[in-house]
Amino acid sequence: MATAFTPYSYIQCPCSDITLTDRRSGGSPTTSEPDGDDHAFDPRAPRSSFSLYPLEYLMYCEDCHQIRCPRCVAEEIVTYYCPNCLFEVPSSNLKSEGNRCNRSCFQCPVCIGPLAITSVETKPDPNLLAAPDNSATPLAGPYALTCSYCLWTSTEVGIQFDKHNGIHAQLAKLRNGGTTRLTAKERKERRKDPSYKGQPPPTDSQDLDHEAQFANLKAFYQGQLADPNAADAGLALLGDLGFSSPTSLSRIMSIYTGGGLLHDKKAKARLGAMREALDPDEGLLVASLDESAAIAKLRSEGLDGTASAAQRLGQAPNLVEPPLHGRERFLDSLRPVPHLLRTKRSKRCPVCRHIISKPESKVQTTRFRIRLVAGSYIPSISVRQLALSGGTGTGTSASGAAVPGAPLEPLKPAYFLLTFKNPIFETIKVTLGAPVTTPGRFASRVTVICPEFEVDANTDVWDEALKDNAERDREQRRRRGESISAGGGGINSANQLEVGKIWERGRNWVSIVVEVVPASLALAPGDPPLREDEDVLEIPMSVRVEWEAEMAGDEVGAAPSRSNSEAREKRELAYWCVLGLGRIRQR
Amino acid sequence: MSSRRPPRGEYIETDTGNKVARKATLVGTQNIMLGGKTVIQPDAIIRGDLVRTIHPSSQSGGNAAPQNNTAISIGRYCFLSRNCCLRPPGRLYKGAFTYMPLRMGDHVFIGAGSVVQAASIGSHVHIGAGSVIGEFAIIKDYVRILDGTVVPPNMVIPSFSIVAGQPARVIGEVPEGGHEAFELRDLYKTVGNNPQPAPH
Ligand SMILES: [Zn+2]
Ligand SMILES: [Zn+2]
Ligand SMILES: [Zn+2]
Ligand SMILES: [Zn+2]
Numbered sequence: 001m002a003t004a005f006t007p008y009s010y011i012q013c014p015c016s017d018i019t020l021t022d023r024r025s026g027g028s029p030t031t032s033e034p035d036g037d038d039h040a041f042d043p044r045a046p047r048s049s050f051s052l053y054p055l056e057y058l059m060y061c062e063d064c065h066q067i068r069c070p071r072c073v074a075e076e077i078v079t080y081y082c083p084n085c086l087f088e089v090p091s092s093n094l095k096s097e098g099n100r101c102n103r104s105c106f107q108c109p110v111c112i113g114p115l116a117i118t119s120v121e122t123k124p125d126p127n128l129l130a131a132p133d134n135s136a137t138p139l140a141g142p143y144a145l146t147c148s149y150c151l152w153t154s155t156e157v158g159i160q161f162d163k164h165n166g167i168h169a170q171l172a173k174l175r176n177g178g179t180t181r182l183t184a185k186e187r188k189e190r191r192k193d194p195s196y197k198g199q200p201p202p203t204d205s206q207d208l209d210h211e212a213q214f215a216n217l218k219a220f221y222q223g224q225l226a227d228p229n230a231a232d233a234g235l236a237l238l239g240d241l242g243f244s245s246p247t248s249l250s251r252i253m254s255i256y257t258g259g260g261l262l263h264d265k266k267a268k269a270r271l272g273a274m275r276e277a278l279d280p281d282e283g284l285l286v287a288s289l290d291e292s293a294a295i296a297k298l299r300s301e302g303l304d305g306t307a308s309a310a311q312r313l314g315q316a317p318n319l320v321e322p323p324l325h326g327r328e329r330f331l332d333s334l335r336p337v338p339h340l341l342r343t344k345r346s347k348r349c350p351v352c353r354h355i356i357s358k359p360e361s362k363v364q365t366t367r368f369r370i371r372l373v374a375g376s377y378i379p380s381i382s383v384r385q386l387a388l389s390g391g392t393g394t395g396t397s398a399s400g401a402a403v404p405g406a407p408l409e410p411l412k413p414a415y416f417l418l419t420f421k422n423p424i425f426e427t428i429k430v431t432l433g434a435p436v437t438t439p440g441r442f443a444s445r446v447t448v449i450c451p452e453f454e455v456d457a458n459t460d461v462w463d464e465a466l467k468d469n470a471e472r473d474r475e476q477r478r479r480r481g482e483s484i485s486a487g488g489g490g491i492n493s494a495n496q497l498e499v500g501k502i503w504e505r506g507r508n509w510v511s512i513v514v515e516v517v518p519a520s521l522a523l524a525p526g527d528p529p530l531r532e533d534e535d536v537l538e539i540p541m542s543v544r545v546e547w548e549a550e551m552a553g554d555e556v557g558a559a560p561s562r563s564n565s566e567a568r569e570k571r572e573l574a575y576w577c578v579l580g581l582g583r584i585r586q587r
Numbered sequence: 588m589s590s591r592r593p594p595r596g597e598y599i600e601t602d603t604g605n606k607v608a609r610k611a612t613l614v615g616t617q618n619i620m621l622g623g624k625t626v627i628q629p630d631a632i633i634r635g636d637l638v639r640t641i642h643p644s645s646q647s648g649g650n651a652a653p654q655n656n657t658a659i660s661i662g663r664y665c666f667l668s669r670n671c672c673l674r675p676p677g678r679l680y681k682g683a684f685t686y687m688p689l690r691m692g693d694h695v696f697i698g699a700g701s702v703v704q705a706a707s708i709g710s711h712v713h714i715g716a717g718s719v720i721g722e723f724a725i726i727k728d729y730v731r732i733l734d735g736t737v738v739p740p741n742m743v744i745p746s747f748s749i750v751a752g753q754p755a756r757v758i759g760e761v762p763e764g765g766h767e768a769f770e771l772r773d774l775y776k777t778v779g780n781n782p783q784p785a786p787h
Contacts, residue, residue: 056764070762083745083757086727113739113754148721149739149754342745347763357763366728366746373764506786 004405005536005582007383007416011058011374012041012576013069015350016051041540042439043578052578055381058374059356061349067374067575068356073347081363083342084114088363100316100338104167106145109311109334113149117164120144120155145336157332168338176333181209208280210317217283221249224275297330307331346370378545379420379430379455383579386415386513388497407585408537410520415497416581421509422455426547429454433542434514442519442584446539450502450512458508514539518584530586537581544574596780597629606779611667618658622693625665626778632672635659639675641685658686662693662710664771670700676722676740687723694771698734705738709746711769729761729769 042048050071059068080089082101089101106115120142143161145154154160158177161170173180208216277284298306306329316337346358358370385404408414422428432451437443497513504511518537521530548568598606603623611627613619615635627633638658658675667673677686689703692710697703699716705724708714712726715734720726722740730744733751744750749759776783 056768057762058764081745083748084743086743086745111754112756114742116741147739148741149737363745364727368763371763373762375764375767 005407005580006405007385007582008054008580009381009383010043010052010054010578010580011067011378012048012051012578013053013058013067013072014575015069015072016047041542041576041578043538043540044440048578055375055378056373059347060372060374060377061352061354061356062372063352063354064349065571065573066351067378067573068347068349072350073356074350074353075345075347077343078346078359079344079361079363080341081344082339084339086363089341094341099341101341102168102338104165105339106167106336107314107339108147108150108152109307109315109337110152110331111147111150112314112337113147115145115154115336116148117143117161117167118146118153120160154336157334159335171336176335208285213280213283213285215283216281217277218253220277220282221253225249294329301330305330305332307334376423378573378575379422379428379543381543381577381579382419382421383581384417384419385582386417388415405582408516408518408582410518410522410584410587413515413517414581416514416516416579417503417511418514418579419509419511420453420455422458423508424547425457425459426549427454427457429546430510431544431546432512433544434539438519438537438539441534442521444519444537444539444584445517447515448512448541449497449515450500453502453510453512455510456505456508514579516581521584521586535583535586537584539579539581540576541579542574542576544572546570546572598779600779606775615658618656620657620660622661622663622665624663624772624775625661625667626775627667628669628671628699628778630670631667632674633659633667634672634674637675637677637686639686639688641680641683657688659689659691661691662695664693664775665691665695665697666771666774667697668699668701668716671697672702673697674702674704676704676706678723692728694769696769696771696774704740711766713769729766731761731769733758 043052051069053069057070059073060066061068077091080091080094080099081087082089082103082105084101084105085103087101087103089097104117107113108115141160141162141164143164144159145161145167147153159171159174160178161167161174163170175181311331311334312329314337315334344359344361344363347356348354349356355370356372358368359365360367360369420430430453432448434446434448434451436447437445502510503513516537516539521535523529547570549571550568597610598608600606601621601623603621605621605623605625605627607613607621607627608629608631610629611631611633613627613633613635615638618635618638619633635658638656659673661667661673673689673691675686675689677684679685687706689705689707691708692712694711695708696713698714698718701714701716701718701720703714703720704722705720705726706722708720708726709728709730711729712732713730714720714732715736717734718732718736718738720732720738721742724738724740725743726732726738727744727746727748729747731749732738732744732755733749735753736751736755737753738744738750738755742755744755744757747761748757749761750756751758773786777785
């Protein structure tokens, strides 16, 4: 509670409203009306935390006239790119190369800082580390990857490179400690190469890394499938279960290899079992369960030599090393982490499938082709605490914020200024509803001083500026409430707290006051202790916005004639929001 | 930075609308380019004196291009809070040490006490208070860096990232509805010799 509390307003997306979905499935297309306390929204309900969003995170579907949130929109990937080198990666490459950058973009396995390519010869001097570009990479190799944050270097795990480019490809051939390995491609070529014919392939299962094991297994099973006598070969034990039958295998293989190659009728017809791999060359890998080396290492290096869970999770799937069996627990087995690719995504309305957000596909542009954000359709609500000195009798000396973020005194009325800013070009009528007491264990009393008011249209700022002085004066007087009250709530002069009166009005905004009497957080003996954030005073509030819009005709091309522009339709949008006002002081 | 004559306020307001606090420390002003409407608060430090000493062009065939000595260029509507420090990054180039220019786009907010040594900062960037932006970091447009973040040298932060931590990591994405929040026009009006109240 050391940090000051910042008031907030979150809005509920209708996608989480069960009553709404029920109604929709029932067939009646009415919008939900959050009226009355019968199903007042409880911001503390476990479900609520999944449906409340700050206004900036919400989208708006112009066809459904409804709010959409990150949880309910359907996303489609427009572009994949590397967040470090900002190169676009074609989606076809993704299947073959995976979802990480295969240029020279790496993150430190210890601290996730960026790794720079440095020459091993020169001592890692902090000034030198800031030398990323090739012209400045001094001298000749060998090169290492060095973290510019924690100064970790790949030489610590015995990895260095001959060239300063194509690091990803070089790393794929290097094991920690510096021993080279054969890539799957080289392995295949070597198998064909007659000069290697005589030598048996490495039989030590320790040498078999993931990639090699998979290649061996695949070759082995494909050989089995092709071999008509496979059924006679062995273990028919599990055959009846379909566990090791060629059909189930071919199904699995086609899932993981992506090809439909194995779907030949012959294989399907054969129901017999196949034998399993028997040696490393066939893909058999015996788990090494002997952990004495790891234990000895832990004894000598202590806990400092081990990798944290976060560090191990951050590692890219390592196809290069032999399977773990617990060996990747030490810092010296960590490897540089190639950057995960990032995406640009477009978003669709889940109901009508219209696109509501679409960025331009080029990586370096920040423009959007379509960007329908809720903030340009529904009023924003900002919350600020008001310091009102004096009781109700003395005209209340207004303005001046209370100490922002300070805890609220229990059982002592506090006042909050809610400012509604209208983003649309029509005047809107806002109707607020809040339960008299907040839900939850500690019921604070809530009074919305002015629950109904109108907010002027978001006219052009230039219109405003160009208005002649007389008009502006009149306008300002109107705003200050010196003349007739306008719109919904009247205007209260000189900022006095009066029921049914708004506090202040501007071009396209209105401020109203909410009075709260925070509950006491005193616990009776035997009560469970305060839960996290249970001391935060949150009030649920229903907001109904009504306005008149031009008929939503689809005649986009035809300019509406005079008579046509008369045809206006009433629109309304209702939703729940929650206002976080402050923490209640604990005694 | 010609002052528009008295009254002597806290700020010097230039013809292009820059508001530079009298108590700000600008070293090597001839190497500092301000785009206009930029606010520099008291006790901010801008090291325009750390100018590039080696020019790659000067090596190849005579002095063709006139040397550009801008050490720090700042776009429009930038806001440099109290005690922040802008410092061009430096490194060895062909065996000799040189500084390189620091470039900033428009609507860049730099929080109080932050130290910035980036190579480039895009437009619509918010850097929170007490942050450190390491040498040669590249920050693209629409990036929000939370208070107390340490961005390591050479880090590239792509557009629409929310970044925090020591070292910095991308912890989220700026939502579509959050673009307007980077605008600093309104903030610009709230400081200077005739500050306006913040609009609602
Ligand atoms: Zn939703
Ligand atoms: Zn990359
Ligand atoms: Zn590191
Ligand atoms: Zn829709």
